Amino acid sequence: MALSSAEIQRIAHLARIEITPAEAVDVRAKLDSIFDLIGRMRAVDTAGIVPMSHAQDVTLPLREDIVTETDRRELYQSVSPAVQNGLYLVPKVIE
Amino acid sequence: MFTAPIAELAPALASKRLSSVELTTALFDRIDALNPRLNAFLARDRKRALGAARAADARLAAGNASPLTGIPIAHKDVLMTAGWKTTCGSRMLENFVAPYSAFVVERLADAGMVLVGKTNMDEFAMGSSSETSYFGPVKNPWNVDYVPGGSSGGSSAAVAARLVPAATGTDTGGSIRQPAALSGVCGLKPTYGVCSRYGLIAFASSLDTPGPFAQTAEDCALLLNAMAGHDPRDSTSVDRPREDYARLLRAPGGAKPLAGVRIGLPKEYFGDGIDADVAAAVDAALGEFRKLGATTVEVTLPNLDLSVPVYYVIASAEASSNLARFDGVRYGHRAAKYDDLTDMYKKTRAEGFGAEVKRRILIGTYVLSHGYYDAYYLKAQQVRRLIAEGFQRAYQQCDLILGPTAPTAAFKLGAKTSDPVQMYLNDIFTVAGNLTGAPAISIPCGFDRNGLPIGLQLQGNHFRESVILNAAHRYQQATDWQRREPADIALETAR
């Protein structure tokens, strides 16, 4: 299978990764060969097979509804690119 | 002495013939001398390590030491380590200092191990050669023109070069076992859920497994004893009674210590595409196992050839979602110039991630996207189950599955960087263990014509770590591949 340039740009937008037209050529060639490899599994008959999402057959553990976390804002925001008054700053979100 | 395995260092520390400060100092001298050639470490801190070593010596003196107290260790840079830069080999986290520690990091510190540094790796653990690191490739200590394997190549190289007796790694598709094989050390991937993933920067959540590197299987057992345990902060952490993974190793062996052990030989592991030297070394190892009393049986693993395609769909899908948090908002790289929010996201991620990471995010985004989910993602989940069922049938006939860890020994730096598919196929024998969640070890079993180490993989069913470790240990008692050291590294030490 071959992905079109438009498809590459569509998924790059979904993934929020800028891909320049120059990069797109290489990305497209490599993705094509990877999807050739991936395509091999499509020949297997999997009718009625239950998909396997986890490596183990376990169920979700539950916990008590108690507050265990304390305020660690200062520590967590010590690695932040932009903060003010305890808020993370991002380019204006228009709605 | 300083380059001995843990099982020899520990009694020396316990009997005060050696102090942790002496040991740590000696190893730091080695690291300072050799790391510039290997690029195995991304961060190291002698002062901090010596502080920990002094604390360990005090604990040894006080008589409340664990079997690992005072032993130096390095952590793969995918593991959050409080107060240490934790970069995941990425520009995205170039200046990120971890505010907390991973579960396994905590556990090994609690055991009294001395942290010397963080090891280099493929960016976000995506790779099989440790060449995708933003901080440059790791070199194989046996020949610096070759890769050490990946993604935990910094850890495997550090142990191979005897810079540390132990290191942590993570295995998502073979990232502990394959570099262990290519670097000539032991690497154990435990059962999924045995070691908590808390604090492991997620690549593919349903596959990621922390585990140890060491010179011997016995050391791996000691390390796993400290790393394993239930952790409520990881919903997939298994809650089982504590287990001594070294207990079988201590049992008296006799001439045939592996009598009663049935070794399965899948024809899928001995077909085309396997290097002749690798095949010969594995064959010779098999002979040893028979001598030790093990019996062999042929088994089949249906669809094993599809484990790589299945893996790349599942791992990439999970990665595309797991890596969405790297958006330049709360931490990590943020582009300097952008027009608006979407542009900030796109430039930040374009600059912060390397080519391989971007490729996998794109693959994952695509296979989950509208119209493709069923054909790729769902299909892969179904084939995953078929592969897992194949292993379950095989384990009705055998206790262990034996084969090569990788189809070849180490390859040259740059040899596969332009062809991702060739790189991916290096994981052909290891990825199934991640898809099924079962444990496996890679141990050295010989060398190829270029003098590069060859790895032997022993796989077992879920929670059979002790059986795997025991078989590997008995083999290592009968052979000495694990004692071989890279020649020029030995020279370097003598210098």
Add this chain to the structure above:
Amino acid sequence: MSWEVVIGLETHTQLSTRSKIFSGASTAFGAPPNTQASAVDIALPGVTINKRSVFARKNYFYPDLPKGYQISQYEIPVVQGGSITITTKDGVKTVRLTRAHLEEDAGKSLHEGLSQAASAMTGIDLNRAGTPLLEIVSEPDMRSAEEAIAYAKTLHTLVRWIGICDGNMQEGNFRCDANVSVRKAGDAKLGTRCEIKNVNSFRFLQHAIEFEVRRQIQVVEDGGTVEQETRLYDPDLDETRSMRTKEDAQDYRYFPDPDLPPLVIDEAWIERVKADLPELPVAMKARFEKEYLLLPEDATALTSTRATGDYFQQTLAELAGIPNVPYLSQSPDVANAKSVANWVINELGAFLNNHQTDIENSPVSPAQLAQLIAHTGPFKGTISHKVAKDVLAAMWAGECGGDADAIIVARGLKQISDAGAIGKTVDEVIAANAPIVAEYKAGKEKAFNSLIGKVMTATKGKANPSQVNAILRKKLGA
């Protein structure tokens, strides 16, 4: 042209937990920004989600969504099906539920309060991120804004009733998305719908739907077509406006969360919850109408919250326990219930309303209210209704510890039922008001009421009104 309106609602109810769904951070409202955002909530790398259920990841980029995905239930929600019965002026109607699923809330974007230098920026507070929500999705069964409001209010009552959500709409703990479309009356096919997001008051919901219906009808009548889009209601302008169109509709790439094994709720758990479930509002309302012959509107008012229903029933029980209460011709329960309903809804209700407080915070307890009611007309008749209202005010203020008996004694309010004493006052009033007496004798019935008023004033309202009435008539020779 006649139009039919079709409405379905998606309601996000914030679950009343102390801690977040996947972290031990507090869910308390109003803390300084990002002080209740744990490592999990701000999606630090290496954090694996832990504990409680939820099955899928909904992937999209937004600054208030720290992980780049929302954990939500998708293919297999915790609840499928069900229905809600609503009552409007047109009668009773059943609205089907599609599903109810657990998910985590996002953070908040703040546009004010930043410095001049950051005025081109938005501030992100992640305190709310990870707060558990139950999203309840209805079928498009509603046909008017009125029905939509009735549904929303019924649901609001229900979630508060069973104690899973505090229902505080100002804090955003109960917010509705409305899917609105119109079609020509008789058309089988649904029109194109627009989704109005995050409306957080019933009044706004009504206005938003009404505006949207007008807008869509206008669009179609003008020969246009309604575009599928997400719209936002602006209360200041009382209008909805486009937020995003179908073209930039997201591809959410849902897939099962690999960090979270499936949530398994066993039979025993379901049985336990069932056993703990209180009588639900609809059942309680029906019972009040049937057992106590209450009017539907009174039964509705008494079941507006579980606390109101409980208060009513407790007062009734207390009243039945007070000895020597004479009953009228009706069964005791019915007679008592009628009085208690009146006191709870109207008299106590007025105080609650004036003080902007809920019945659970009423300073007057059911036992105290019952004690007061026992003094009134249909029962002991110790005090008149008017006096009883004054006593309630005193009780509300905490006079005599809120004890009605003590207040009546202390204030000397006990009704005068002594025929001799009343007769004496009546004689005095007749003597002092000859012109009015003359008017009465001339046939003016109004004059009689005036004389009663004079007697009541003279006794400071304490005289038993029916006795006054009888004695006055007798003395006037009627």
